[in-house]
Amino acid sequence: MTTPIVEANEVVKTFGHGRVKVRALKSVSLALEPGRLTLLMGPSGSGKTTLLSILGCMLRPDSGSVRICGAATEKAGPEQLAEIRRKHIGFVFQLFHLFSTLTAAENVQLALDVRGERGRKARARSRDMLAQVGLANRANAFPRELSGGEQQRVAIARAVVANPDVILADEPTAALDGDNGRAIMNILARIAGEQGSAVLVVTHDSRIIQFADRIIHIEDGILREQETPEGSVYPLRIRSFRAP
Amino acid sequence: MPLTLTLASRNLFHDRLRFTATVIGIVFSIVLVMVQLGLYLGFGRMVTTMIDHANADLWVVSHGAKSFEDLSLIDLDIRRKVLAVNGVAKATPVIIGFSDWHMPGGGLTPVFVVGADSAGGLQPWNVVEGSVQALSAPDAVAVDRSYLERLGISGLGATAEIHGHKVRVAALTQGIRSFTTTPYVFAEIDRARSYLGLPPNKANNLLIRLAPRKDPELVSREIEAKVPGVDVLTSEEFRSRSRSFWLFGTGAGAALFAGALLGVIVGTVIVAQTLYSSTVDHLTEFATLRAVGCSNRYIFRVIRYQAVISAIIGFSLASLIGAAVVRMTAKSALPIVITPELVLGLFFLTVLMCIASAVVAIIRVIHIDPVMVLTR
Numbered sequence: 001m002t003t004p005i006v007e008a009n010e011v012v013k014t015f016g017h018g019r020v021k022v023r024a025l026k027s028v029s030l031a032l033e034p035g036r037l038t039l040l041m042g043p044s045g046s047g048k049t050t051l052l053s054i055l056g057c058m059l060r061p062d063s064g065s066v067r068i069c070g071a072a073t074e075k076a077g078p079e080q081l082a083e084i085r086r087k088h089i090g091f092v093f094q095l096f097h098l099f100s101t102l103t104a105a106e107n108v109q110l111a112l113d114v115r116g117e118r119g120r121k122a123r124a125r126s127r128d129m130l131a132q133v134g135l136a137n138r139a140n141a142f143p144r145e146l147s148g149g150e151q152q153r154v155a156i157a158r159a160v161v162a163n164p165d166v167i168l169a170d171e172p173t174a175a176l177d178g179d180n181g182r183a184i185m186n187i188l189a190r191i192a193g194e195q196g197s198a199v200l201v202v203t204h205d206s207r208i209i210q211f212a213d214r215i216i217h218i219e220d221g222i223l224r225e226q227e228t229p230e231g232s233v234y235p236l237r238i239r240s241f242r243a244p
Numbered sequence: 245m246p247l248t249l250t251l252a253s254r255n256l257f258h259d260r261l262r263f264t265a266t267v268i269g270i271v272f273s274i275v276l277v278m279v280q281l282g283l284y285l286g287f288g289r290m291v292t293t294m295i296d297h298a299n300a301d302l303w304v305v306s307h308g309a310k311s312f313e314d315l316s317l318i319d320l321d322i323r324r325k326v327l328a329v330n331g332v333a334k335a336t337p338v339i340i341g342f343s344d345w346h347m348p349g350g351g352l353t354p355v356f357v358v359g360a361d362s363a364g365g366l367q368p369w370n371v372v373e374g375s376v377q378a379l380s381a382p383d384a385v386a387v388d389r390s391y392l393e394r395l396g397i398s399g400l401g402a403t404a405e406i407h408g409h410k411v412r413v414a415a416l417t418q419g420i421r422s423f424t425t426t427p428y429v430f431a432e433i434d435r436a437r438s439y440l441g442l443p444p445n446k447a448n449n450l451l452i453r454l455a456p457r458k459d460p461e462l463v464s465r466e467i468e469a470k471v472p473g474v475d476v477l478t479s480e481e482f483r484s485r486s487r488s489f490w491l492f493g494t495g496a497g498a499a500l501f502a503g504a505l506l507g508v509i510v511g512t513v514i515v516a517q518t519l520y521s522s523t524v525d526h527l528t529e530f531a532t533l534r535a536v537g538c539s540n541r542y543i544f545r546v547i548r549y550q551a552v553i554s555a556i557i558g559f560s561l562a563s564l565i566g567a568a569v570v571r572m573t574a575k576s577a578l579p580i581v582i583t584p585e586l587v588l589g590l591f592f593l594t595v596l597m598c599i600a601s602a603v604v605a606i607i608r609v610i611h612i613d614p615v616m617v618l619t620r
Contacts (some may be wrong), residue, residue, distance in 0.1 A: 004421065032361070044597070049618050049619065052618060053615050053618055056535070056618075058535060058613075058614045058615045058618070059615055078540075079539060079540065080411065080542075082534065082537050082538065082539055083537065084537070085535070085536065085537035085541075086536070086537025086539075087537070090536075091535055091536055091617075092488040093532070093535075093618065094615055094618075097528060097529070097532040097535075097617050099251065099529050099532075100529075101251065101254030101255055101257070102247075102250070102251060106247060109247060110247060110251075110533075110536075111536060113246075113248070114533065114536060114538040114539075114542055115537075116538060118247070156619075159534075170618050180539050220390065
């Protein structure tokens with residue numbers, strides 16, 4: 001059995017006090033393994049984003065534990081949590097969150113820069129990553145000059161350029177049309193296979209189920225169901241990484 | 245170029261209106277500080293101009309005399325005692341005082357008479373017409389060219405009256421201006437006495453020249469020991485005393501410093517406000533940086549770069565304005581003096597001011613919650 005990259009055990013998270021108290025997560029346990037693309041699905045308010053925030057070391061659980069690549073996060077301070085994110089996690093956001101004043105290549109390079117990787121090598125690596133997501137000719141474009149699909153590909157390139165152990169994607173296809181959504185999922189699925197990263201995609205979008213190795217449903221803060229789709233387009237270990 | 249610098253500069257230049265406001269704030273602040281401190285330096289130089297141009301190693305002044313313009317008198321009988329001190333080569337009396345200049349065309353104006361031995365001591369400098377030697381002629385005086393109109397005369401050779409005595413302009417100087425705006429009139433000491441109504445056994449100062457290789461401190465102590473009731477000062481001590489009196493005793497210096505401080509405060513507030521609003525506008529980007537694992541130090545570096553870029557651009561423009569102001573005031577009654585040390589000091593002050601301004605923005609970023617990038 002493969003050692004999980006992310007392990008969450010009996011995670012509980014509550015927001016608010018008294019009458020407005022909401023238990024967003026009720027003793028959630030989850031493990032993400034390398035090389036697998038997991039979909040986390042559920043209705044609005046089910047606790048998807050809360051779980052993603054906790055797994056991404058951005059939010060602390062009230063109880064329970066989260067380990068990233070074996071590192072415990074319970075007692076880590078804000079800077080230590082930032083270090084865990086920097087070393088192990090790549091994020092893809094629903095609204096891309098690219099830096100409007102930086103070019104596509106610079107946006108990708110930023111992920112290396114914060115890790116202390118600078119200079120010509122970092123620039124070359126960023127451009128290479130953009131080429132791998134099919135944006136070699138858009139490296140010098142600013143986000144406002146890119147389509148939504150292109151912006152999300154830049155965001156993915158930024159998330160994966162430093163070879164993180166885990167990629168957490170928050171509704172990466174929500175702002176995109178069907179074709180662009182499939183292209184994005186294609187890239188994420190390939191990254192999981194090629195880099196061996198654990199990929200967790202939070203989504204509402206049932207059109208992307210075919211890309212998953214595993215699907216987890218969450219409702220009212222409880223993981224209800226887990227299944228492995230039969231029609232997964234990229235079965236584990238036989239995927240190859242290539243530009244879409 | 246580091247990516248943090250690229251990000252900082254692009255964020256800064258992205259909103260041109262706000263950046264312009266920041267730069268204007270810095271320019272306004274630094275020009276204000278520059279002018280105030282330039283006036284301070286200019287004033288400081290003007291109040292010591294006579295001391296600077298006197299040919300003296302030591303000054304003997306009446307006890308407690310506050311400045312060169314202090315009209316307290318010393319008894320010239322002490323001159324023998326001073327000359328008897330080992331190491332004193334020469335002791336030249338100088339007299340000063342206010343008198344009335346009667347213009348040839350009628351009317352009168354106050355003048356500040358400076359009388360010294362024509363053999364040396366305190367002679368007019370920057371003589372552009374006539375000569376210092378010509379002052380030994382009967383009735384000869386020297387005045388500054390810039391005061392001709394004020395004195396009601398046309399130039400060299402013109403005549404007038406001081407205190408009922410006829411005077412003739414035998415030398416014209418350039419740039420010897422008084423911070424009191426009262427024109428200086430140089431004359432040979434005996435004639436100056438008559439212009440001022442001073443008795444022959446009185447003077448305001450004694451200018452001491454020392455024999456070669458004599459220590460001014462030692463000689464000064466010896467004179468003070470032998471001649472009671474006087475202060476013996478090196479030129480530097482006398483300068484310092486004069487500056488201290490005119491700049492701080494009168495409150496003029498404090499007012500200038502208060503103006504400069506006001507400039508720093510205004511500049512800091514303006515820059516802090518614009519840096520803060522720029523940071524708030526880019527809060528999602530900073531939260532994204534934090535979410536992807538960026539350390540606080542990395543984000544602070546971006547904000548600091550913004551502050552330093554603003555400082556450099558603002559300071560450069562302020563320097564150009566400062567240079568123009570210096571040129572415009574060069575021939576005025578109170579020229580603004582900007583030295584290389586002042587420029588360097590102002591540059592560091594600008595950078596410091598801008599970095600201090602960044603603190604508010606940094607405090608905002610410290611409390612940023614990276615989760616916000618998942619919820620918006």
